Amino acid sequence: MRFGSTLAAAATLVAACAAADLDPIVIKGSKFFYESNGTQFKLECLHCKYLAYGHAEDFSSNGTTSGGTEYTDPLADPDACARDVPLLAQLRTNTIRVYAVDPTANHDECMRLLSDAGIYVIADLGEPRNSINRDSPQWNQEIYSRYEAVVDNLMKYSNTLGFFAGNEVTNLPNNTEASAFVKAAVRDVKAYIVSRDYRPIGVGYATNDDDQRTDIAQYFNCGDPSLSIDFYGYNIYSWCGESSYRESQYQARTQEFSDYNIPVFFAEYGCNEVQPRIFDEVGALYGPDMTEVWSGGIIYMYYQEANDYGLVTVGSDDQVTRLPDFTALSSQIARVTPSGVDMGSYSPTNRPQACPSRDSAWAASERLPPMPNNAVCSCMVQSLNCTAQDDISDEDITTNFDYLCDPNNGDFCSGILANGSTGVYGAYSMCNAKERISWAFNAFFEDQSRNNPDNTDACNFRGAARTQRGQASGDCRNVVNQAGGSGTGIITGAPAPSSTSSGGAAASSTTGAASVLAVPSFSLGMLQMAVYVTIAGLVGAGMIIL
Secondary structure: OOOOOOOOEEEEEOOOOOOOOOOOEEEEOOEEEEOOOOEEOOEOOOEOOOOOOOOOOOEEOOOEEOOOOOOOOHHHOHHHHHHHHHHHHHOOEEEEEEOOOOOOOOOHHHHHHHHHOOOEEEEEOOEOOEOOOOOOOOOOHHHHHHHHHHHHHHOOOOOEEEEEEEEOOOOOHHHOOHHHHHHHHHHHHHHHHHHOOOOOOEEEEEEEOOOOHHHHHHHHHOOOOOOOOOOEEEEOOOOOOOOOOOOOOHHHHHHHOOOOOOOEEEEEEOOOOOOOOOOOHHHHHOOOOOOOOEEEEEEEOOEOOOOOOOOEEEOOOOOEEEOHHHHHHHHHHHHOOOOOOEHHHOOOOOOOOOOOOOEOOEOOOOOOOOOOOHHHHHHHHHHOOEEEOOOOOHHHHHHHHHHHOOHHHOOOOOOOOEEOOOOEEOOOOOOOHHHHHHHHHHHHHHHHHHHOOOOOOOOOOOOOEEEOOOOOOOHHHHHHHHHOOOOOOOOOOOOOOOOOOOOOOOOOOOOOOOOOOOOOOOOOOOOOOOOEOEOOOOOOOOEEEO
């Protein structure tokens, strides 16, 4: 992902997009169709950094940042939306991708302005401090609650098109196991959408163009449909200047995805090594060589920033100036006339991919982390005799994780560790940081009580922990018994989780949000762990036809 100094949102261009009564889009096989008349649509795309004014940092939804951890929600600034939506409409925009939204904010006005202009929203579920980090991946209650809250906040709007559960999380051979955690997120968000009786809507993943491309594409598409993505975004910057279908590797990528059974599109493209950009690749993407496989693409990006990818600049007077790239892109888009098929006559034959082989270049296990369940975690904490103080600080949690989870100091963390490579996950690895450190405190306390009964400070940790009378009854007793004393058992009869999200109330806000604390990795390896422009218009709800 190629971001500049401010938080990005991506936007998509569409031809012939109606402002009212937008026709839902359904997915059949590897193609998108209008629900009402079965016409196929293609995405002719522009990737916009559509943002509100603020001091957001360079952020990627893989849990890494090049700056701070705060962000600006572009859908929470009606003034900026009122300024920019007409410009997006001039570019025939029909969908914007937003990389981070504040689920506690009100998005009514921006979403109304977008809807009136025929513009839909694809939202990434993470934010800088609450997403799956490729270097220390987790799938836990904190992240899940954030993802739930984003879904709840945006599903009320008919112009919400879909969600990305991750973006470029795996990008090197040494972090492929992180994909197991992202796939668990895909699984659980899809299940959550069904459990809330929301309309059908897609959950996808966006990847980068690197040596792991084939394994990543196979991994997120393989297995039961309830575990796999509904659409796939591909970030590619290989066509620079006056290149060609073959020289740019577009031909090779098209061949690789020719048997993919879900829609695939360029989630980012638009190399800027040759300037001004001429966007010759637009003609190829929507030409006969590629339209059978690709559902269009997203050109990066709308606002000009330090990375020099913009189509427009915004001056100190809040006025927008079009750059030469804007004119060039508009000209190229006007020339394309992609062909399509009718849904009724289309009989998909492609099948899900086989899961990639485990080797030195691909480590992610097909066994995924457990679904976060706050009821299970609550049962665990109730059963402990030593637990974290209610006001324990992030610093104390991190410091004590560093000590207690170092295998050189003992085995106190097996119940809370997660390994996406071996597929071994502690029963409580999906709990939040405070609950997980409570488990480690108690494991140390019980060990000391057995081996050093005279140690009266075994549950103190410089005031970070306290003793309690642990007890568990009924369903909680069953949970604790299934997990076992080591916390490594598989819980099959868990109580139903309580709701952690009501329109985003339980999720962190854009500033001052509690961070997702990582259990440290040690040598044991236990934790090494947009704008779419569519000719027919990318509009609608993303209903999936099986």
